[in-house]
Amino acid sequence: xxxxxxxxxxxxxxxxxxxxxxxxxxxxxxxxxxxxxxxxxxxxxxxxxxxxxxxxxxxxxxxxxxxxxxxxxxxxxxxxxxxxxxxxxxxxxxxxxxxxxxxxxxxxxxxxxx
Amino acid sequence: xxxxxxxxxxxxxxxxxxxxxxxxxxxxxxxxxxxxxxxxxxxxxxxxxxxxxxxxxxxxxxxxxxxxxxxxxxxxxxxxxxxxxxxxxxxxxxxxxxxxxxxxxxxxxxxxxxxx
Numbered sequence: 257x258x259x260x261x262x263x264x265x266x267x268x269x270x271x272x273x274x275x276x277x278x279x280x281x282x283x284x285x286x287x288x289x290x291x292x293x294x295x296x297x298x299x300x301x302x303x304x305x306x307x308x309x310x311x312x313x314x315x316x317x318x319x320x321x322x323x324x325x326x327x328x329x330x331x332x333x334x335x336x337x338x339x340x341x342x343x344x345x346x347x348x349x350x351x352x353x354x355x356x357x358x359x360x361x362x363x364x365x366x367x368x369x370x
Numbered sequence: 371x372x373x374x375x376x377x378x379x380x381x382x383x384x385x386x387x388x389x390x391x392x393x394x395x396x397x398x399x400x401x402x403x404x405x406x407x408x409x410x411x412x413x414x415x416x417x418x419x420x421x422x423x424x425x426x427x428x429x430x431x432x433x434x435x436x437x438x439x440x441x442x443x444x445x446x447x448x449x450x451x452x453x454x455x456x457x458x459x460x461x462x463x464x465x466x467x468x469x470x471x472x473x474x475x476x477x478x479x480x481x482x483x484x485x486x
Binding site: 289291297298299300301304312314345347358359360361362363364366 | 407412413414416417461463472473475477
């Protein structure tokens with residue numbers, strides 16, 4: 257069964273460092289998303305991406321964040337200068353055209369900022 | 371504004387008991403989708419169900435059933451004959467449907483413990 261794949265499963269970084277979280281969406285999907293979940297809290301929307309541009313972003317998604325689909329298969333989330341409060345689980349999701357709003361999630365990347 | 375409320379933070383039941391997880395939502399739109407996702411201890415988010423706002427039929431899938439009532443803006447989830455493997459955090463969620471790439475708004479989740 258096709259699935260969304262995220263790497264790494266756990267990323268540890270020092271405050272102020274840049275991190276790139278990687279996702280491989282389901283192959284025929286066209287809509288891509290990032291969400292985050294601070295430990296013990298709810299899942300929050302960060303950004304949606306379609307046709308090589310951002311469709312919508314939340315207040316959380318400030319200038320420190322960027323997304324890219326560099327090669328037609330990967331979908332990345334970059335945090336330019338990590339802060340302690342960026343520590344969270346980051347989920348990538350994708351959905352197919354014609355299957356409105358069924359977003360399938362990856363297993364997540366746990367980001368720990370020290 | 372969109373909002374999903376899961377008033378039950380944590381529930382514990384003994385195996386084989388039935389349990390209902392409550393979900394109340396708010397939206398200004400007449401067209402929307404409601405979801406339930408399961409997050410087991412391993413951390414991934416597992417899609418369970420999506421319900422269109424125009425379809426108020428209740429749904430049953432094995433031991434899982436969902437009760438959608440627009441009149442009370444509720445979308446409750448019942449597990450019958452619960453099993454230890456049902457232990458997880460369950461999230462109710464909402465998406466307003468006009469655009470195909472609408473974000474999903476999650477509730478805070480209900481942590482369900484099934485005790486052997």
